[in-house]
Amino acid sequence: MANYQKLTPRAEDYSKWYNELVVKADLAEQSAVRGCMVIKPYGYAIWETIQSELDRRFKEKGVQNAYFPLLIPKSFLSREAEHVEGFAKECAVVTHHRLKNDPNGKGVVVDPDARLDEELIIRPTSETIIWSTYKNWISSYRDLPILCNQWCNVMRWEMRTRLFLRTAEFLWQEGHTAHATKEEAEDYARTMLDVYADFAENIMAIPVVKGVKSPNERFAGALNTYCIEAMMQDGKALQAGTSHFLGQNFAKSFDVQFLSKENKYEYVWATSWGVSTRLMGALIMTHSDDNGLVLPPHLAPIQVVIVPIFKKEEDLQKLMEKLSPLAASLKARGIRVKVDTSDKSTPGYKFADYELKGIPVRLAMGGRDLENGTIEIARRDTLSKETISMEGIEEKIVALLEEIQKNCYTKAMAYRTANTRECNSYEEFKEEIKKGGFLLCHWDGTAETEERIKEETKATIRCIPLDALPGFKQEEGKCMVTSKPSKGRVVFAIAY
Amino acid sequence: MANYQKLTPRAEDYSKWYNELVVKADLAEQSAVRGCMVIKPYGYAIWETIQSELDRRFKEKGVQNAYFPLLIPKSFLSREAEHVEGFAKECAVVTHHRLKNDPNGKGVVVDPDARLDEELIIRPTSETIIWSTYKNWISSYRDLPILCNQWCNVMRWEMRTRLFLRTAEFLWQEGHTAHATKEEAEDYARTMLDVYADFAENIMAIPVVKGVKSPNERFAGALNTYCIEAMMQDGKALQAGTSHFLGQNFAKSFDVQFLSKENKYEYVWATSWGVSTRLMGALIMTHSDDNGLVLPPHLAPIQVVIVPIFKKEEDLQKLMEKLSPLAASLKARGIRVKVDTSDKSTPGYKFADYELKGIPVRLAMGGRDLENGTIEIARRDTLSKETISMEGIEEKIVALLEEIQKNCYTKAMAYRTANTRECNSYEEFKEEIKKGGFLLCHWDGTAETEERIKEETKATIRCIPLDALPGFKQEEGKCMVTSKPSKGRVVFAIAY
Numbered sequence: 008m009a010n011y012q013k014l015t016p017r018a019e020d021y022s023k024w025y026n027e028l029v030v031k032a033d034l035a036e037q038s039a040v041r042g043c044m045v046i047k048p049y050g051y052a053i054w055e056t057i058q059s060e061l062d063r064r065f066k067e068k069g070v071q072n073a074y075f076p077l078l079i080p081k082s083f084l085s086r087e088a089e090h091v092e093g094f095a096k097e098c099a100v101v102t103h104h105r106l107k108n109d110p111n112g113k114g115v116v117v118d119p120d121a122r123l124d125e126e127l128i129i130r131p132t133s134e135t136i137i138w139s140t141y142k143n144w145i146s147s148y149r150d151l152p153i154l155c156n157q158w159c160n161v162m163r164w165e166m167r168t169r170l171f172l173r174t175a176e177f178l179w180q181e182g183h184t185a186h187a188t189k190e191e192a193e194d195y196a197r198t199m200l201d202v203y204a205d206f207a208e209n210i211m212a213i214p215v216v217k218g219v220k221s222p223n224e225r226f227a228g229a230l231n232t233y234c235i236e237a238m239m240q241d242g243k244a245l246q247a248g249t250s251h252f253l254g255q256n257f258a259k260s261f262d263v264q265f266l267s268k269e270n271k272y273e274y275v276w277a278t279s280w281g282v283s284t285r286l287m288g289a290l291i292m293t294h295s296d297d298n299g300l301v302l303p304p305h306l307a308p309i310q311v312v313i314v315p316i317f318k319k320e321e322d323l324q325k326l327m328e329k330l331s332p333l334a335a336s337l338k339a340r341g342i343r344v345k346v347d348t349s350d351k352s353t354p355g356y357k358f359a360d361y362e363l364k365g366i367p368v369r370l371a372m373g374g375r376d377l378e379n380g381t382i383e384i385a386r387r388d389t390l391s392k393e394t395i396s397m398e399g400i401e402e403k404i405v406a407l408l409e410e411i412q413k414n415c416y417t418k419a420m421a422y423r424t425a426n427t428r429e430c431n432s433y434e435e436f437k438e439e440i441k442k443g444g445f446l447l448c449h450w451d452g453t454a455e456t457e458e459r460i461k462e463e464t465k466a467t468i469r470c471i472p473l474d475a476l477p478g479f480k481q482e483e484g485k486c487m488v489t490s491k492p493s494k495g496r497v498v499f500a501i502a503y
Numbered sequence: 504m505a506n507y508q509k510l511t512p513r514a515e516d517y518s519k520w521y522n523e524l525v526v527k528a529d530l531a532e533q534s535a536v537r538g539c540m541v542i543k544p545y546g547y548a549i550w551e552t553i554q555s556e557l558d559r560r561f562k563e564k565g566v567q568n569a570y571f572p573l574l575i576p577k578s579f580l581s582r583e584a585e586h587v588e589g590f591a592k593e594c595a596v597v598t599h600h601r602l603k604n605d606p607n608g609k610g611v612v613v614d615p616d617a618r619l620d621e622e623l624i625i626r627p628t629s630e631t632i633i634w635s636t637y638k639n640w641i642s643s644y645r646d647l648p649i650l651c652n653q654w655c656n657v658m659r660w661e662m663r664t665r666l667f668l669r670t671a672e673f674l675w676q677e678g679h680t681a682h683a684t685k686e687e688a689e690d691y692a693r694t695m696l697d698v699y700a701d702f703a704e705n706i707m708a709i710p711v712v713k714g715v716k717s718p719n720e721r722f723a724g725a726l727n728t729y730c731i732e733a734m735m736q737d738g739k740a741l742q743a744g745t746s747h748f749l750g751q752n753f754a755k756s757f758d759v760q761f762l763s764k765e766n767k768y769e770y771v772w773a774t775s776w777g778v779s780t781r782l783m784g785a786l787i788m789t790h791s792d793d794n795g796l797v798l799p800p801h802l803a804p805i806q807v808v809i810v811p812i813f814k815k816e817e818d819l820q821k822l823m824e825k826l827s828p829l830a831a832s833l834k835a836r837g838i839r840v841k842v843d844t845s846d847k848s849t850p851g852y853k854f855a856d857y858e859l860k861g862i863p864v865r866l867a868m869g870g871r872d873l874e875n876g877t878i879e880i881a882r883r884d885t886l887s888k889e890t891i892s893m894e895g896i897e898e899k900i901v902a903l904l905e906e907i908q909k910n911c912y913t914k915a916m917a918y919r920t921a922n923t924r925e926c927n928s929y930e931e932f933k934e935e936i937k938k939g940g941f942l943l944c945h946w947d948g949t950a951e952t953e954e955r956i957k958e959e960t961k962a963t964i965r966c967i968p969l970d971a972l973p974g975f976k977q978e979e980g981k982c983m984v985t986s987k988p989s990k991g992r993v994v995f996a997i998a999y
Contacts, residue, residue, distance in 0.1 A: 039579070039635050040572045040623065048567035048651060055568060071544035072551060076536045077573075077625070077656055077672050078595070081602065083535070085610040099574070100599040100613050101625070104660040106577070106592055114581040117596050117622055126613055127536065129573070129597070129625075139535050149847055155544060160573055160656065164600040176573050351645055 016297045021241045028291060029170045032300045032363050035287075042168040042175030049364060050287065052308035054178065057286060058158060060210050060305075061180065064202045065156055070182060073155045075136050078127035083135040086260040090134065093227020097164035099129040099175075129162040134228065134253070134279055137183045138261040145275060147266045148187050152195070156182040161283075171288035172245075172503055179283035185275045187265065189254070192276035193231070196252040199280040200233040203248035211286070212303035212415035213237050213293045214423055215247055216445075216498055218470025223454050226279075230254040236469040236498065238423045239292035242443020244469045244500035247289050250280035288503070293419050294388075300365030301387055303415040304408040311337060311404060312366045313346045316354050316373035323348060326372055329397065333370075336401050342408070362387060367411050368404060388414050424478055429496065433460075433487045436499070440466045445500050447479055449493035451486035460488065460499070469498040512793045517737045524787060525666045528796045528859050531783075538664040538671030545860060546783065548804035550674065553782060554654060556706050556801075557676065560698050566650045566678060571632050573655075574623035579631040582756040586630065589723020593660035595625040595671075625658040630724065630749070630775055633679045634757040641681060641771060643762045648691070649681040657779075667784040668741075668999055675779035681771045683761065685750075688772035689727070692748040695776040696729040699744035707782065708799035708911035709733050709789045710919050711743055712941075712994055714966025719950050722775075726750040732965040732994065734919045735788035738939020740965045740996035743785050746776035784999070789915050790884075796861030797883055799911040800904040806839045807900060808862045812850050812869035819844060822868055825893065829866075832897050838904070858883060863907050864900060884910050920974055925992065929956075929983045932995070936962045941996050943975055945989035947982035956984065956995070965994040 034050030105121030186192040215235035229251035255274040294301040315326035385392035426444030475481040530546030601617030682688040711731035721728040725747035751770040790797040811822035865881040881888035922940030971977040
């Protein structure tokens, strides 16, 4: 049973609020294994909606799902030089393949005779094992493009973990495509960025800035990393998805060539792109409030909950004569409905629980409503409620769900805009960055300047935006630190 | 590109036929990691159909999906004594969490300073980690039942592997339920067995025998293992799914108690149940023929393929004036259709490829068909084809798909029945078992007799059937080996 001591308010301790919300709303919890989480049924149901919405969009772009091995031979990681620098270090290493009964007592021990010839790494990402596979799939331009995705678990041995935001094991999808030309690969990386942005904005109701990473922040092994960046309620940035143009790096490392239409052998061009259970963190920190989770209706596993208010079984039966047909007719309209007739807890407890879990619309009907032909309707995003006539209620709910969806986005966008500002001097920047938000600044394009800013302020370049942010314009200028020329403002922020 | 050298015929070498089919039909292949397979897009698309059909059935029974950690602390495995005997030995052991650059040269080596305090095991199954989690979820009868499932990867270090049938890593679902009473848990284990049998028979078109395992063949830690057993075309048995009644074993090992309605602390009752990518092996070996895969329509990612026969672009355009509306109207009926307008390969090559891939219905239209208002329709299960009028073609195809589905099942059932026989003496048994198939025999119920039979003939008790097999009856008798009393015939076979 959830505990209805209130959440720590965001204003008091944002980080504590987040940790409490994740656990109390039954989204996830720490497991017995350091840094690995258990995703609880309610949290997983949201992840399933994320999966199905993304999967449909991928398939519309020609992507097919496949599955590649969990384990990667250690030697594969060192094939692509930059990749190993970026990834190989903190990871789970399998060295043995057998346990045996402890000869000195109870339990089991690792069997020293079962040492592997070559250690295996639990995938931190799958470029290497996939490109070693693509080598066998590709011989001619006729075999291209290959557009594969996999939904799977990956592992990176993080030292400090937080539920959803940074865990040793996490779930994600990773797409890996192979193309005959540079242009096609670059286009595809951009196409998938657009898919992510569309999904983030229309399903998750999270406004995102589409951009390119600075060379410092690129994926290890990529020529270009595109990303979508979101702003959380505490003014920090969260990278919500990335799409990499990998050039021919992995094709060269794994010797993947194809015979072109012109009958020449050429290296294959690659992209990879992924989003993870980190999106759950973005979801929580974009919309939720001190009462708990707020879910945009397009993502909510339960969009409408119906609570009859009753004391006696016969009262419940009378209420259900009205509520059962209502539930059925909402379901027939494709709405995800739950009717809660349980007598295990009080209506007040139920209301608090559904608020904590972020159900967008709550309907409640008691004896007086039954007499009056009315019902109480409460919306989670604004916490407002009113008693309305049952007449035409279905249409009102359909419209209300769309209104809530739109409101979640509008509110998040207003917050982002209010916390995005231009900043023209480094002195000003150092003060402004303490307040959080996105700072749009001129930068000279060098790694040195970027690193100096990071060291001195902890702020990083989240991205070089592809388009001007609404309300701002792109323009040339001079770097706020070095006064060297800058082609346009980039987005600085403190990031998760 | 697939290679159209024919498959080795089944009669010549069944095992070779299977291995070739899996690879040539683009279902799966060996990876660079010993014993781990790559599931290719076409194979994975079939797995996705399996997943969505099962997942829907699970949810109808109240099951919710969740996700538990990939890694299990070594000490957890020894908590349940029988469980560790059955499972802990051949598994992937994570001992370190970091690599570092090789100080003596190129590449990376395991960092000896990053040894874990306690080794972690890649889950071979998740009872232990899940019951350690349930301990925190359960305090009162109000928290029960818990009905969780996860779709995930698991790993068992198999020495001899075969694609889909036995691989070190495989994909599966594992359901884990917690109940307040013994009766409810046993019922639930039986309910899930029925779900599996319904799915196997109605979607996969695989007839199965529902039964109980003998104590020898039980899951490690279970009080009772229910199973569905199928017969492959070579007469061998394949276990297609299991559902375990675990009693209070795991609750006791992880100290999971609840306060009952009567205000007493009691241990929780458990079930677990799973099916895996092994089902892909069952699918192939039940229906396929020397030309390749045969897919029952309910499971086929593509149910109907439409191939226009053309030489010039303008011919294709004319054909598509008829075929595009046909494809659209089939899709509107919920049929999964592919139209193949590619000019990369000849019609003959395409026909062979779609046969190899088991597409249930193939439509082909050429110039003469266009003039005559006809189309060629070929069914994969019987390899028959005819030219029919386009009039009312949609209804014919809808009916044909159902007919093929039924035929796949009927054919498999006829094969099973023809290869199932009663056997009353052990001498006869030793000869008969060499011919393969299911032998229905009396057995005295002892592990000794079972083991003797296994040693001398390699045959095992596949199950004690819950119901008499069609065409046979249940009756008491005497053990074929010891002449001791037997309550009923059990199913013996050589198994995969």
